[in-house]
Amino acid sequence: MSKHIVVDPITRIEGHLRIEAVIDENNTIVDAYSASTMFRGIETILQGRDPRDCGLLAMRICGVCTGTHYQRSIEAVEDAFDITIPKNARIVRNLIQGALYVHDHVVHFYHLHALDFVDVVSALSADPVKTAAEARKWASVAGESPFIDGESEFKAIQDRVAKFVKQGRLGIFGNGYWGNPHYKLTPEQNLIGVAHYLQALDIQRDMAKMQAIFGGKNPHPQSIVVGGVTCVQDIQNPARLALFKSLLLAGRKFVKQAYLPDVYMAGTMYAGEATDSKATFSELMGGKGVGGTGGGLLNFMSYGDFRLDDTGFYKSALLFPSGVVLGGDISKVHPLDQEKIAEDVTHAWYKGDKPLHPYEGQTIPEYTGLDKRSDGIAYLKTKEKYSWIKSPIYNDTRVEVGPLARMVIGVAAKDKRITKYVTEFLERGKLPVSVLFSTVGRTAARAIETSLMSDVMVEWIDELTANVLAGDKSTWTEFDFDKVSVSAKGRGMAEAPRGALGHWVSITDGKVANYQAIVPSTWNAAPRDHKGRLGAYEASLIGTKVANPEQPLEIIRTIHSFDPCIACAVHVVDTKGKELAVYKVDTSCSI
Incomplete structure (x- = not known):
C-alpha cells in the first residue's frame, strides 16, 4: 500500500520549499512533487523603471547570489544597447x-x-x-x-x-x-x-x-x-x-x-x-549514460559563463562552455539557442494558457490554494496548480542546470580544462564516470x-x-543613452553558482516595458509542465528508497544536492494568500 509523505519546510536552503512524495510498500518513491510556497513579484516592480537602475533592484531577488542577479541585469541592458x-x-x-x-x-x-x-x-x-x-x-x-x-x-x-x-x-x-x-x-x-x-x-x-x-x-x-x-x-x-x-x-x-x-x-x-552501473568513460562517450540514485532527468543545460577575452558579449571564449546534453550522452553537446526557451504555467499559480519566451513572459498571480484533507493536512492539488515556480522548457524538453550540468557539458564539449579536472577527480577517487549522474x-x-x-x-x-x-x-565604456533608449531589448544569460540564470528586458521610450528572470531554481525546482513531465527535483527523487518514512533523510539529501535557492525562483504573501499591504514609492522626491 502506498503512503504519501509531506516534507515542509525543507530546511537548510534559501527560501520556502515543500516536497510531497508517494512511496510504495518497499518504501521506494514512485511519485514526487516540488512546490514553492512564496511568490516573487520583482518583474512587475521593474516595469516603468530606468533600465540602468534595474540591476540594483533585481539583485534583491535573492539574499545569497545577489551579485549574480545584479550582473545579469546589467548585462541584459548592455546587450540591449550593444555595449x-x-x-x-x-x-x-x-x-x-x-x-x-x-x-x-x-x-x-x-x-x-x-x-x-x-x-x-x-x-x-x-x-x-x-x-x-x-x-x-x-x-x-x-x-x-x-x-x-x-x-x-x-x-x-x-x-x-x-x-x-x-x-x-x-x-x-x-x-x-x-x-x-x-x-x-x-x-x-x-x-x-x-x-x-x-x-x-x-x-x-x-x-x-x-x-x-x-x-x-x-x-x-x-x-x-x-x-x-x-x-x-x-x-x-x-x-x-x-x-x-x-x-x-x-x-x-x-x-x-x-x-x-x-x-x-x-x-x-x-x-x-x-x-548501479560501472560504465566506463568510453562507454559514456558513446552515449551510454546511466543514472544512479538522484540522477533525475539526465538532460543538462548551461548558458556558459566567465568571458576569457574581449571579442564581445556572446562571442567570447568562455571558461564554462554553453550547450545542452541529452539523456546523459556526453558523446555530443547540442548548441544552445535562446529562442527555444519558454516558461509554462499549467501547474504554477499564474494565469496563462501556453508556454511563452521570456521576452513575451507574463507574471500574473492566480493562487488556487491547497487541497484540504480529513486527516488535517493540506496537500498540494497535484492535478492542478501547486507551486509559485513556473516550469521552464528548453526546446520542448525539461533540463537540469547547475555545477553538474556545467561539468558534464564541459566534458561533452571536450573542454581541456574541465575535462582535466573531472577525469583527475574520478581517477584519484577510483570512481566510475557514471557516478556523476x-x-x-x-x-x-x-x-x-x-x-x-x-x-x-x-x-x-x-x-x-x-x-x-x-x-x-x-x-567604463561611455555610451549615449538617449540615442539608443527609444526601443530595445536585451538579455543577460550566463551562470550563477546554482546554474543557468537569465534576465530579459524590453525597453520602450527609455523605460522598462517588460522584464523576466528565469533563475536556476526555476529550472530545477519547477512543477510538472503542460505535458505532465516532471521537473528536475521531482525526477531526481523517483526510485529513491527511504529507510524510515518518518525521517526522510534520503529526500533531503537529494534535494540539497541542487542547493535550492527558492527566493530567487519565487516572494511575499501570507499563508492564506492575502495581500498584506501596498506601498507606493515616490522615486522623484529630493532630499
Missing part, C-alpha cells in the same frame, strides 16, 4: 563572480548539505588518533596534505561537541536524523566532517571579503554599472590587489585540503547509492568546480595586476 565593457571591467566582474562561487560552494557543502552525509552524534564515539590517520588518508587521495591532522585538534573539537550534547545545547545539530541507517560514514569520518564544518564557519567569512574588495560590500555589491565597473581605486591600488590574492590563496588551501578530501570520502562511502555526483561536481575556480582566479588576479601595471586604467 562592450573594457578588459579591466571584464576581469573584475569575473573575480567578483568567482569569489561568490568559491564562497557559495563551500558554504553549501558544509553548512547546508554535509549533515545529510555526516552523523554528528556518531562523531562523539570516534578515536581522535584514528581520525587523524583517516584525515591524512583522504587528503592523500586528493594529492594534498590535510587541513588539520593533529589528534589533539580533533579531540578538542570532539570535546566541544560533547559539551553541547551534555548541556542539551546542540542548537542547529539538535533535530538531525542521527542514527538513521542511511548514514554510512564511520565515527572517525564523521568527526572529520564535524571539524571541517566548524572551521568552514571562519573560512567562509574571509572568502566573503573577496567579493567586497571589488564589489564594495557583500551581500549586495554595488560597483557594477552599465558600461563597466566603478571600483577604480581598488583596481589601481596594489595593496587591494594583494589582499584579494592572499584571501584567495587561503580559501584555496581549504578547498584543496579539506573540501576535496571530504567529498572523496563521502563519494567513496556512498558510491553504492550513486550508481546521481546525488553524490551532483555534490562532487560542485567540489570539482570549486577547485577549478580557485585555481583560475589566481590567473585572473595576476592578469588584472599585469594589465594595470602596463598602464591600462580603463574601467
Whole structure:
C-alpha cells in the first residue's frame, strides 16, 4: 500500500520549499512533487523603471547570489544597447563572480548539505588518533596534505561537541536524523566532517571579503554599472590587489585540503547509492549514460559563463562552455539557442494558457490554494496548480542546470580544462564516470568546480595586476543613452553558482516595458509542465528508497544536492494568500 509523505519546510536552503512524495510498500518513491510556497513579484516592480537602475533592484531577488542577479541585469541592458565593457571591467566582474562561487560552494557543502552525509552524534564515539590517520588518508587521495591532522585538534573539537550534547545545547545539530541507517560514514569520518564544518564557519567569512574588495560590500555589491565597473581605486591600488590574492590563496588551501578530501570520502562511502552501473568513460562517450540514485532527468543545460577575452558579449571564449546534453550522452553537446526557451504555467499559480519566451513572459498571480484533507493536512492539488515556480522548457524538453550540468557539458564539449579536472577527480577517487549522474555526483561536481575556480582566479588576479601595471586604467565604456533608449531589448544569460540564470528586458521610450528572470531554481525546482513531465527535483527523487518514512533523510539529501535557492525562483504573501499591504514609492522626491 502506498503512503504519501509531506516534507515542509525543507530546511537548510534559501527560501520556502515543500516536497510531497508517494512511496510504495518497499518504501521506494514512485511519485514526487516540488512546490514553492512564496511568490516573487520583482518583474512587475521593474516595469516603468530606468533600465540602468534595474540591476540594483533585481539583485534583491535573492539574499545569497545577489551579485549574480545584479550582473545579469546589467548585462541584459548592455546587450540591449550593444555595449562592450573594457578588459579591466571584464576581469573584475569575473573575480567578483568567482569569489561568490568559491564562497557559495563551500558554504553549501558544509553548512547546508554535509549533515545529510555526516552523523554528528556518531562523531562523539570516534578515536581522535584514528581520525587523524583517516584525515591524512583522504587528503592523500586528493594529492594534498590535510587541513588539520593533529589528534589533539580533533579531540578538542570532539570535546566541544560533547559539551553541547551534555548541556542539551546542540542548537542547529539538535533535530538531525542521527542514527538513521542511511548514514554510512564511520565515527572517525564523521568527526572529520564535524571539524571541517566548524572551521568552514571562519573560512567562509574571509572568502566573503573577496567579493567586497571589488564589489564594495557583500551581500549586495554595488560597483557594477552599465558600461563597466566603478571600483577604480581598488583596481589601481596594489595593496587591494594583494589582499584579494592572499584571501584567495587561503580559501584555496581549504578547498584543496579539506573540501576535496571530504567529498572523496563521502563519494567513496556512498558510491553504492550513486550508481548501479560501472560504465566506463568510453562507454559514456558513446552515449551510454546511466543514472544512479538522484540522477533525475539526465538532460543538462548551461548558458556558459566567465568571458576569457574581449571579442564581445556572446562571442567570447568562455571558461564554462554553453550547450545542452541529452539523456546523459556526453558523446555530443547540442548548441544552445535562446529562442527555444519558454516558461509554462499549467501547474504554477499564474494565469496563462501556453508556454511563452521570456521576452513575451507574463507574471500574473492566480493562487488556487491547497487541497484540504480529513486527516488535517493540506496537500498540494497535484492535478492542478501547486507551486509559485513556473516550469521552464528548453526546446520542448525539461533540463537540469547547475555545477553538474556545467561539468558534464564541459566534458561533452571536450573542454581541456574541465575535462582535466573531472577525469583527475574520478581517477584519484577510483570512481566510475557514471557516478556523476546521481546525488553524490551532483555534490562532487560542485567540489570539482570549486577547485577549478580557485585555481583560475589566481590567473585572473595576476592578469588584472599585469594589465594595470602596463598602464591600462580603463574601467567604463561611455555610451549615449538617449540615442539608443527609444526601443530595445536585451538579455543577460550566463551562470550563477546554482546554474543557468537569465534576465530579459524590453525597453520602450527609455523605460522598462517588460522584464523576466528565469533563475536556476526555476529550472530545477519547477512543477510538472503542460505535458505532465516532471521537473528536475521531482525526477531526481523517483526510485529513491527511504529507510524510515518518518525521517526522510534520503529526500533531503537529494534535494540539497541542487542547493535550492527558492527566493530567487519565487516572494511575499501570507499563508492564506492575502495581500498584506501596498506601498507606493515616490522615486522623484529630493532630499
